[in-house]
Amino acid sequence: MRTTATTPDNDIDRRWSRAIVLVDMNAFFASIEQLDNPSLRGRPVAVTNGDQGTCIITCSYEARAFGIHTGMRLPEARRRCPELVRITARSTRYAEISARIMSALEAITPDIEVFSVDEAFLDVTHVQRLHGAPPVIAKMVQRLVREVSGLPCSVGVAGDKTTAKWAAKQRKPEGLTVVPPWETALRLHDVPVTELCGVGRGIGNFLASRGVVTCGDMARLPVSELAQRWGNIGRRIWLMAQGRDPEPIRRDVADPKSVGHGKVLPPATRDPQLLAAYLERMAHKVATRLRRHGLEAQQYFIGLRTDDGWLGGRHLTPRPSDDGHAIAALCRRVLARAWEGQGVHQVQVTALDPVKADCQLELFGEPAEPRRQAVNRAVDRVNRRFGDQALSPASLLGRVPLHDVIAPAWKPDGIRRTV
Template identity: 55%
Template sequence: MIALIDMDCFFAQIEQMDNRNWFKKPVAVTNGTQGTTIITCSYEARAFGVHTGMRLKQARQLCPGLIHAPSRPYRYAELSTRIMEGLIDITPDVEVFSVDEAFLDLSRCQSLYQGATDIGYLIKKRVWQVSGLHCSIGISGDKTTAKFAAKKAKPDGLKVIHPDLAAEVLASEVVTALSGINKGIGRFLRHYGVERCGDMKKIPMSLLAKRFGHLGRRIWLMAQGLDPEPLNFNVKAPKSIGHGKVLPPKTAQKNIILTYLQHMSEKVAARMRCFCYQAECFFIGLKTERGWLKTKARAGVYTDDGQVIYQLCKAFVDFYWAGQGVWQVQVTALSPRQGKQLDLFAQPDLQREHLNQTVDKVNYRYGELTLAPARLLQKSTMPNVIAPAWKPKGHRKTI
């Protein structure tokens, strides 16, 4: 028995809760006061045709009374953490899928409750108790069908699909309605006459396995309500640790580009220090009109120092950048290793290490970049955003 908890218009619902005069009114959330693209919006706004990804200007033409809410990612993360911790009261087997979604494996505790519907309403009650927010819940025998059921239950609903009926329920649904089957896979399946889940039996599993490997085998089973994917309770070690930020379009002032790169360097370094990681190789990129201008720069030693990372960024800009407009910057530590990586011949800069430790303590207590390089006084006022792979614990707990 698998349940998927999906918070309804999570960010917008929080804004409506915290601003009571916005209750049941059309609200659109953007990235800060300067943000022009809608991150999410309330159901009242959606009734006017407003949707995620729409420009605020266009949304206001559809809904003149639209309320603009600048995002508050730390508030969203705070409530998400509270919800995820509250779900452990239902079952210890919880997989945090994203900031507003979680899977619960209820298989081991079914005897404690009075069936799937009873469990579903208990989960909704628990989420409300810890957050004051509504959610939609889908329950079935596998992750994909549970997620499909939750989508059908929106908003503030509960839908149970018994495992024995999953294949029958999914049969008439287009395959791309299932999470994990994108348009590209859909086009491939359509070529073999598979448009709806019930058509999947027309082709052998080996056809998908040959094209997509393990994912292909899983897709073949997903369409029949037999997704074999178990819940994942552990946050895997990172293959990379990075941060990026969008600039005003066609930014061509070198000083501004360097400010953004230093901001990202300090964020990456602070995050590595927080979780005891260091890296020797860093991806540095500038997104231009013709695509990414990028490099993999080596520091020569393993480091978690933002100043060292920034010097790599500065050298990259001096050597590669030719004055073209920039839309976005990215700094990523590649293949980070946990623990201090000591060089046999290098002398550690203890003064610099102590400085970073002190800065981290101050910033942890008083907020990110309370202490920072002077250049970052000019940094963007746009707030940080929650990464798609956010988790309430470990190195994925990042904004």
């Protein structure tokens, strides 16, 4: 474990007015594969979604040494590293281990925000008397994660969330970087603002046009310029660059405002039957999630991404629905009307207005078909017991063998737990 801290020992022991720990699992999916299969340890490993997946969703540090990275296509990765081992993602296994880690962290503090399947913020401000100074707590966190999962993690410790997340990226794998609040401005002074979480290319270009390239430059820019452009988000970015991010730990996360599934396809896919099959599979996955959580929706985004952007858009079912056949009908309509043979790289189906099912019956609307509802419930019961695709429409048999994926907004429980 590597530790980075520039403060004197007597300062390290000081109690912080606010202390945030960011836990960042190292090459999480690939590390789990190496943990479960010892023959993969020390070898370059790339994880893809599905046996035929061509887009790398993560890779081991041995693979990263060859310049391989998340989002790279498998053929390019193999050119860089002919010894690369491709592994099919096992999302259920990853979610299981993540949930175990997040649960164990509650022994440190109840103030936890699960940021993604492999990251979590811990506010340890109020447990310093119990556990010790924040750097001590950070080492405790690393040991605990290793004990409950057998996996390494990197940890960043700071007085605010943004700096803690930046710090966790500085020493990988299994590093520990401490940035005390009284050192934050100095440590961030020469850091490009675009290295901070949430500052993308668009905001970065806006700031650069006003002479703000590093965090240290931000103090010269009036906060009003950012506030006028982006409101409270702009004010937060101004504070973030100076190590004063006010964002609190958010334990209670609202239900998502949309429920969607997408699939990255082989580049420039033009087979209409294959596109229809992928869209239909996404439609049924969305419908299954809606039913699992007692939701239904009427407005759906149906999209096909090409080199020129997204084709499709928002479409309505006749009434709020949780039926994959109704959603698939929208998909077929979009494919017939919006697609003209262009190469497609990704398909997406998203319910945009999910609400609790049967909250209010339509006075003049057509009632849902009882037989269809009964069939859907029966299919769900079988698939929960025997696997997601134990029962599926005949039109999809042998066409698109898909694997579950973990969404960026995954949480250990509730609707966001779904993979």
